Each structure stands twice: as structure tokens, then as C-alpha cells.
Amino acid sequence: MTDHANLRIQAFVEITPGQICQVWNDTPYGVLNIYYITNMKWAYSIQNKLAASATLFVLCLLVLFSNYQDQKHTDNVKNSISTLYADRLVVEDYILKITIDIYEIKQILSASGGSPENIANQIEASLQHIEGLTTAYQKTKLTKAEDEKFTLLLKTLTEFESSDESISRLSLANKALVLLNELSTIQLEESKLIMRQAENLYKSGKVASQFAFALTIIILLILQALVFTSKTLKTSANASTTNLN
Template sequence: RKITALAIIGLLVLFMFGTNLTERQAFKNISSTFTEVYNDRLVVEGYIFRISENLFRIQKLVDHCDSNYDYSRVVDEIAAHEQSILEIVNNFEKTNLTTSEEQYLKDFRSIIENDLQIKNYSLLYSDSSGVNLSQVQLYDKKISKAQEDLDNLSKIQMEEGEKLINKANIIINRTQIWSQFEVALLIILSLTLYLLLFRNKMILNN
């Protein structure tokens, strides 16, 4: 009986050690998941907001091209906003991207680098002919397409964030189950020790 009881105790201890390791790994996974939520989703949402802000300023400069601005200064301002956008995109590309994010970001970068580069302000406005409406509308169309890419990227952040939170909830639920199992093992271990020690004493006393 002693050997059997000791074997049971040994098995229970091993089970408890195993559940403890499982819980530790679960907490590491939870920590990793929430780190991913912050670094790859919340921070990225901040990137998207800053990009949108710069894109809005570009559109404002383009749409108000008949204002009394120094032409060269406007071109420089637009170029500065585009440079700011590309710097943020560079940081964006270093995060953990999904396949869809890579595609939208690639398309967005192409629009900024190839379609919105204004080399000469006279393409938009000149004193002799006024606003080049067709060119302004073309830029507006490209800006709208870039904003559409940003909107899609923002939706992905929400979707991926929800997936990560659901993943964390699953891990937490599993950890709770393992904790309950561990409590049950402790109860069984206590009963086994009680029977092993006190029952033998009772038998010897009798």
C-alpha cells in the first residue's frame, strides 16, 4: 500500500509540475500576444492617423492652388509632407504585416512616390490660365485612392487586433481550466497523504 501510495504521489507531483510548466508557457503567450497587439496594431493605427493627416494637408494645398501662395514654397511643402509620409511608411513596413497589408502598403507607396510628386506648381496653376482643373482632379483622384488604401489598412488593424484578443482569451480560458485541474490534483494529493500517514497510525494504534 505504501508503494502504491508513493507511486500515486509521484504521479501527482509530475502532473502538477507539468501543469505549472503549461501555465508558465500560457502566460508567456499572453504577454507575447498583447505585445503584438501594441506593436503591430495600436502603434500602426497611430502611423495610419499621421499618414492621413499629411495626406489631408497635401490635398488641401492642391485644392487651394489658386490662393496667394509663393509657388515654390507650396511645392516644397507638398514634398515635405510626402517625405514625412514615406518615413512613416518605412516604419510601418518593419512591423509584422499580413499579406493584405503588404499589398495595400505597396500600392500606397507607389501612389505617393509616382503619382503625387509635383515637380512644378505651374502644373496646377498659372497666372495666365488659372487653375488646371483636369490636373487638380487627377491629383484628387490619386489622393482618394491613397486614402482608400489607408482605410483598408485601418480595417485590417481592427480585424487582426480582434483575432489577437480572441487568441489571448482562449489561452486565458485554458489556463483557468489547468488551474482548476491543479487544485483537484492538490486535493487528491492531500487525501493520499492523509490516508498514507494517518490511516497507518490508526492501524498501528489498534
């Protein structure tokens, strides 16, 4: 009897009063069974809370990472579009205007009649316009091949200005037109490359978003499973307590 009383007192200390009242008329083994079930439920509840907290933390990190990736892809696409406009479309406009000026110079040189002073003034005006365009061209981002062709164009224009012979000037004008055509081809090729890069960025961003969405669904399912398991264990523990009663 003394051992049983001591055991019941120990159970009262370690179990809630409600639980000890339910088993006060049972055997000491019944008390120990309830104590074991209660402790197991507490331990599993703590594990569930830790798992849920870790899962929510991972979910928050995933959302932040997904937002960062989306912003990064958006910035890259914006940069590609900006490069396409500023370094390709605008440059193509420069090339077109320089080409028009060169053709006008050729017409002036090929035309018969007119005072030499008037011809010189017209050519000088066209050259000044070309100089302004080439200065603006130099401020854009040039590829290696483009820089080489552009350097040759500047050299050709310098030779044109220093030449006094009409035949030599016509030859240099034709050379400049060839270089301008090559520069225009480079703009087209670079524009295609930029468009492919922008398309790849869009595709990679789309895949990353889909992956993040799928991972979010999986994490939410894990959370739901943890909640369901916790409820199942609680029901099982309550049923065990009822059976002991």
C-alpha cells in the same frame, strides 16, 4: 518435543525477541500465526511506502507541469498584448498621421494662389514625413491582406510623386485615403482577433489551474488514505498479537 523445540528455534530466528518472548509458552501454531501476521504487516508497510512515494512523485510532477503551463499561458498573453500594441495600435497611429498628411496635401493642391515653388516645398515636406512613417510601418508584422493593401498604398504614393498634374495628384490622394481607411479597418479586425485569442488563453489557463488544483486534492486524499490504512493495519496486527498472548 524435539519437533516443537526446533519450531520454536526457527521462530526465534525469524521473529523479533520481543515477539518470541510473548509466545514462548504458546503452541507452535501460535508462533506461526504471529510470524504470518508480522510478515503480512511488513509486506503491506512496504507496499504503502511504495504507493506513497509514487503518489508524491506524481504530485511533484503535477506541480512542475502546472507551473510550466502557467508560465506558458502568461508568456502567450504577454505576446498577444505586445502584438496588439506594436503591430496594431502603433500602426494605427502611423495610418492616422499619413492620413493627416494626405489631407494637407489635398488642401495645398486645392488652394488657389501661392507660388508654385512654395506649393512644391510644402508637398515635398509632407511626402518626406509620409516616407518616414511608411518605413516604420514596413518594420511591423503585416497580415497577408494588410501587405497587399500596403503595397498598393506605396505604389499610389510613388505615382503621386512622379505626377505633375494637380487633377491626377488629387485623384491619387483620394485613392491613397481609401487604402488608408481599409488598412485602418484591418487594424481594428486584427485587434479584435488578438483580444479573443488572449481571452481564450486566459480561459484555458484558468481551466488548467482548476484541474491541477482538483487533482492535487485527490492525490492528497489518496496519501491520507494510505496513512490511515497503514495505521489501521498496525492496530489490527497488535490486537491479533494480544489475542494470541
